[in-house]
Amino acid sequence: MSNTARANILARLREPQRPECGFSERDYLSRYDWDTAERVRRFTERMVAVRAEVHHTTPETWLDVVSQVCAAKGLNNLLVSPETVLGKQLHAQAERFPTLKTYDHPIESWKQELFYGIDAAFTGTYGGIAETGTLIVMPSADEPRLMSLVPPVHIAVLEVAKLYTTFAEAVQAQGWVQAGMPTNALLISGPSKSADIEQTLAYGVHGPKELVVILV
Amino acid sequence: MSSEFRNTVRANLAKPEVRANFYRAMDGLMTRRLDQFPDKAELERLRTQSMAIRANALSKLPELLETLEANLTRNGIQVHWAETTDQANQIVLSILQKHNAKSIIKGKSMVSEEMGLNHFLEALGIEALESDLGEFIIQLDHEAPSHIIMPAIHKNRIQIAKLFHEKFPDIPYTEDVDELTQTARRILRDKFYAAPVGLSGVNFMVAETGTLCLVENEGNGRMSTTAPSVHIAVTGIEKVVESLSDVPPLLSILTRSATGQPITTYFNMISGPRKPGEKDGPEEVHLVLLDNGRSNIYSDPELLATLRCIRCGACINHCPVYVRIGGHSYGTVYPGPIGSILEPQKAGLDVHGELAQASTLCGACSEVCPVRIPIPSILNRLRYDGVRRDTANTNTVGSGKRRTLSEAATWKTWAWAATHPTIYHAGSTLATRFKGMLPTNLGAWTTVRSAPKLAESTLHQQAKNLGVDHE
Ligand code: SF4
Helix, strand or coil, rough: CCCHHHHHHHHHHHCCCCCCCCCCCCCCCCCCCCCCHHHHHHHHHHHHHHHCCEEEEECCCHHHHHHHHHHEEEEEEEEECCCCCHHHHHHHHHHCCCCCCCCCHHHHHHHHHHHCCCCEEEEEECEECCCCCCEEEEECCCCCCCHHCCCCCEEEEEEEHHHCCCCEEEEECCHHHHHHCCEEEEEEEEEEEECCCCCCCCEEECCEEEEEEEEE | CCCHHHHHHHHHHHHHHHHHHHHHHHHHHHHHHHHHCCCCHHHHHHHHCCCCHCCCEEEEEEHHHHHHHHHHHCECCCCCEEEEHHHHHHHHHHHHHCCCCCCEEEECCHHHHHHCCCHHHHHHHEEECCCCCHHHHHHHHCCCCCCCCCCCCCCHHHHHHHHHHHCCCCCCCCCCHHHHHHHHHHHHHHHHHHCCEEECCCEEEEEEECEEEEEEEECCCHHHHHHHCCCEEEEEEEHHHHCCHHHHHHHHHHHHHHHHHCCCCCEEEEECCCCCCCCCCCCCCEEEEEECCCHHHHHHCCCHHHHHHHCCCCCHHHCHEEEEECCCCCCCCEEEEEEEHHHHHHHCCHHHCHHHHHCCCCCHHHHCCCCCCCCHHHHHHHHHHHCCCHHHCCCCCCCCCCCHHHHHHHHHHHHHHHHHHHHHHHHHHHHHHHHCCCCCCCCCCHHHHHCCCCCCCCHHHHHCCCCCCCC
């Protein structure tokens, strides 16, 4: 069925005269000229506007801040990869954090615990976007897709050096097309929310209720 | 004149609560959109750019679909083609049967509404559960969406509170939006946990990389496409764009036009199922590409613009007709201006042609449309197609089916008179002379307005008296 359908649809699309396109050059790159400080300022402003927490830290202080955030939120446990550069640092000082959990089996073997027993997840990011206050997250075997989705709190580290002005710029500068797209790539701009009831914002519909960004 | 459409409109106009709900929501949406585009010149530049991106994609549509299919297949996503909604439903069903699935969880998808998928599956004993908060609410009340972006916009908080209380009597009654949302979260989380198959729509498909993009705020789209072991995406063939670099500008204008957000919480780009070594994500990803009349729209150089639509809903939010009659009056999947041009073309002018009449042609829709679809011109064209006699010259389904003998005869007489000056002048002079005898009761028109009065003398006579040469 599908093959005949395919042939029929494509044949119908090829029949009429070619529609005009009116497209010359792609000119999508930003007209903004923001330096690092301005990018950080814009990013923070946008994130805070959608109720995310943003902490400005340094390579010396970021671990302390993560530990303080965990304490302030009273987290019982934290899901952290033992394989990533950042994750290793948390695991090395495990005593400063809530019980560290690892995502080392396929989801099927521990879905119950992930869905109902994990308080928060810690991940790195692939970059950020200043214009919209956005984290670029590319899940991997070490930091699987559901980490940034299922636990009620998501703590993410963003290196200021990877903060781009716009989405278009990030795609180009990071060479997304050349590198090949991962199975899943995400832009995350705040905690999960909905305005489906009377246009009133409510947070934590299906994804995390809280998003904490650690800018390093 | 009476029709199902008119009757529903009448019924809905008589519901002050529903009208108030629409007014409040549309007002807010219009203001928020405006706040996102402080620079008018920049907005116009972006609209031209977005129109060009979509027009470029449509100009290469068959090739881009082939490239898309090749790249998706290479990435491990299985592509299916459906000419009709029946075929699309059958494809979904066969995937479910292969996995012995008795239920699916759904992220928001207007194309699945177009397919009538929920009813189709439920008739076969398969549960199809909506997980978008708005869709979840209206599914509880067995209703259809009244807006393409905010499906439950016609309901207010109190109505939703009562509905939740009726359906979940164990949970204490609350009118608090946060608590209502948390109730939905808990119920749906269990469903996500257990669902064997997730279904979603698609906002953009990228031919260059073989990527499916989903735009959302809640995470229902991410959940439906990540937690179950099978993900089925359904979408229309027109949703493809050529390159990944086309996506950022479209995404930006989509979210700003739709809800006045600079970006949504999640932008989810899916380019494949779980790879060996990865620990989550679906084992299988399927894409169902639906035609359902789109290729026919594509065959007309003027109507083709309909397919540029990125489903932002801005035309709906700004429509003075929609805000009064509400989304359910249209009786179609897509309401508002976009619905009034799309639905008559899909179902045929004999079925939904009346929708093309239900417009004042004020142009608010085309003024805000991010891809510059000339909606009023298309409405006019559909009105013409509905009554034209040379139906061989158009591919629009149901052309000529709205032609009535009396209307045709009236216009024919008028045209004859208007092209014969002596007759026309005699007629208009007679009309002014006996204007006192013209009826003052003109049916529905005069229930809220006074009947038009003819002037003392015709414009032609007045001009002549002033010495204006009528040539
Ligand atoms: S027709 Fe234009 S304004 Fe209306 S939904 Fe489509 S893209 Fe948006």
